[in-house]
Amino acid sequence: MRIAPALRMLLTLGLIGGSAPLRAQPLLLSANDGLQNFADGAYHMRPKPGSGTLSVFDLSVQPPRPLWQVPIDQTAVGPPTAIAAVPGGRLALIANPAVLDPVDPGKIKRTEDLQILDLAASSPGVVRLSIHHHPWNVAMSPDGRLAATANGDGTLTLLRIEGASVTILRDIPVGTPTSLDTGIAFSRDGRCLLVSRRHDDVVTIFRVADETLTVVRDITVGSNPYEIVTSPDGKLAAVSNIGRNSGDRDSVTLIDMAANPVRAIGVVSVGPTPEGLAVSPDSRWLAVNSINGSNLKPGDPFRGDHSLIQLFALSADGARLVGTTEVGPNAQGVAFTPDNSTLVVQDFATDALRFFAVGPDGLQQNHDPIPVDGGPSALAVVLLNSTP
Secondary structure: OEEOOOOOEEOOOOOOOOOOOOEEEEEEEEEEEOOEEEEOOEEEEOOOOOOEEEEEEEOOOOOOEEEEEEEEOOOOOOOOOOEEEOOOOOEEEEOOOEEEOOOOOOOEEEOOEEEEEEOOOOOOOEEEEEOOOOOOEEEEOOOOOEEEEEOOOOEEEEEEEEOOEEEEEEEEEOOOOOOOEEEEEEOOOOOEEEEEEHHHOEEEEEEEEOOEEEEEEEEEOOOOEEEEEEOOOOOEEEEEEOOOOOOOOEEEEEEEOOOOOOEEEEEEEEOOOEEEEEEOOOOOEEEEEEOOOOOOOOOOOOOOOOEEEEEEEEEOOEEEEEEEEEEOOOOOOEEEOOOOOEEEEEEHHHOEEEEEEEEOOEEEEEEEEEEOOOEEEEEEEEEEEEOO
8 A cells, every 4th residue: 555645655564452451572573675685786676576575573582483464565785774673662764675676577677666564564564655855774762752764865764653653744955866875863862853865875863853853063984974873871873884895894983972062082993895784782782794806706816705794892892802703795784682692694695694692702603504585685673662
């Protein structure tokens, strides 16, 4: 069902009633690309390309238990942080959609729908809201009242969320039409919105007051800033600078969110093309997935056979590398479980999720990979409130 952007979307939700205490069920959400796979340094159409999927797993048990799966539109050519959820987990927003091009079925076509899902429904299904831009990425405010998409064309789309209702408020310019805005994140107090502008090598900081966004400043970061994540303790933001895919080491910029004004305070050297970022719930760890030349063609002198997952310990002194492990080529998202004990990695080339125990000595695989239906390309962990 497609709904005009001037209208509200009403989703039927089950409400939590009475005074029964809430408990949080940890869910793992993996958006999977059903159109393309990856081999020999390039994306290729799958033999039988079809709809992407959203796979949902119960993280309260190990290994995680599959719960359900729904069809969605999804492409891996974009940020692996393209899922955001309302606190409490009732609604999930999924960005970066793509379908088979109806004119040329050998290609993909990006679409302009933000996909919205009720995670608690007895029969979950996706509702699509056209925002008249391709939403590369999406972020949710900590209070769950606002969401924003980074559209890659020099605009953001700001949305209001009221219970089951999602409303487009307005488009907001950021940079120029060629800035390629893709990374987006709210600060943990909800007072700032950070947006990466890849072609300008900056992160724009907006002040958020009610439903008004005002530019504060542009922060100079590294080459080609892609993703942004913020630490749960509110102290830091991390920006992945993916460079030019030239084989050189790249970087992650650390931003002090408690400073006035907000500013960059450090640069961390990482492997080539840092695709995925995550900070642990206790703000002790930073995980970085670098593609490490595994997306280069055979014969390229900078080609690597594996992606690199690096684990850093965060402190007032910055980020200290504690361990590195290898996964398959062109890995995508990374996410920590709510208890900080495990890092989940999307191994795109093998259509699987991999799981690593987190500790002061680095990362250790703690059980077998779990297959998903398609190439895993965006990842989120959600705590779904429910009654016992």
